[in-house]
Amino acid sequence: MLLDDNTRGPNLVRLRSFCKKIIRKFFDQATDNPLLFIEVFFWKNILKVEDLALPQSLEARRARAEERETMRLDAIEPEVFSDASDDDNLDW
């Protein structure tokens, strides 16, 4: 497509520009994250695409998951250590 000179015409200029934009973005990101060269072999889910496009979203999601786990553990702990918690509550 990019090698073809017929794409240089006015009808297919947008197609050519789109291809160039995508490739430029890919190589810009691949310099920071070389694992993208392996990601090329697989079809991606929309969630994975969001993670690749915005690495901040991935970090935020991880933070949210950690918060959820801590909340869950806090909820479970008094049930598990019910005998110990009674003694602790007496100190209050």
Place this chain on the structure above:
Amino acid sequence: MVIKEITHALYEAVHNNDADEGSDKPYKLAREIFYDAENIDLHVKLIKLYLPYRNTPQHLVNLVHCVHYSMKILNTLAPNGQLVVLGKRRKKVVRKKNPYNPDWLVEDELGEEINGENEGLLRLEEKVGNNAADDREDDIVDSDLKQGQETELAQEDVHGAELGKESEGNTLPLDAEAESVLVASSTEAKIESERNSSEEKEEENKEREITEAKSEEVTEELDFDLTIENQEKKSEVSGNEVKSKDSSEEVLNEEEGEENSSKKKKKKKKKSNLSEADLALMQLQEEDDDMDDGYTQNERWFNVNNYVLPFAHQTVIQNLSQLLARYDRNSAETTAFIVHIFDALAFEKKLHPLFYQLSLFQVFETVRFFTFIHIYFNHLIFKCFNYSFILLYTF
């Protein structure tokens, strides 16, 4: 093909209508078509169902045209970007009322139920008071009947003795005897009448008892299918019936009322076991059940820019890229429309990593392109070095 032409015609009608300021019919038609969320997602579903060697490429081309025109129509319909749309239809699940499952018994809030039960209890107390007064009357009647029966028995013996005397003797009765016979006959008539009346009453009572027993059985069966309110109504109805009937039935109805109260208590216990979350769920289910046509209908806001989001799927991009690869055989419109969709996905929605795919790079011929550039630059550098060396040697 037909869908493509219809959408194209609709798009042209809507745009020309804006220019001419004519009737709002095409606008309304478009609004009705895109009011349903299922119609908006129809094109994506059809593109997903496209099979490369089963369907013709023209079919996919038509679908792409439809998508492009529908995007434009949506933009004209909602210049602000927001459109009110009917939510996706969800088939209502009809739940059978299981008599052994107490969950469906909870219909109203707890406060109302308690008030209702209190009312029922008050009614029961009133009934008990009325029945107590009726019971006294019953006792009086029973005592009269008993006295009558006792006198009857005593007089029967006398009468039987007299009859025996008559049958034995076949003699004319004496004056004293005649008097006694007359008295006996008079008493006999009275007793017979009384007996008949008492027998009739007893028979009637027996019949009513049987019918009531049957009705109780029926009500016990039906109670599983009825709510508490209905039960209260039934108790009211039964109370009204009781007043019309004899006093002997009211005693039985008292028992019924007691049974009802015991059932209510049992139900109350069951309700107390249910949590508040279950109650909320039940309320939601009731709200869902109130909807008509067997479907739930929910209007919601639809962002027109999110129309492209369902296209961010593996099969859709695969099919469209295969169509894009044969750009030399397609018309300029189709390639432009496909690029329009891809542009919206990659740069408006910032999903450009979706296109980091080796098969797509092969379509773009980037590998060959970059190898070509690489060789070209190497050649240039080599040439430059050569020239530099030549220059160095020269100077």
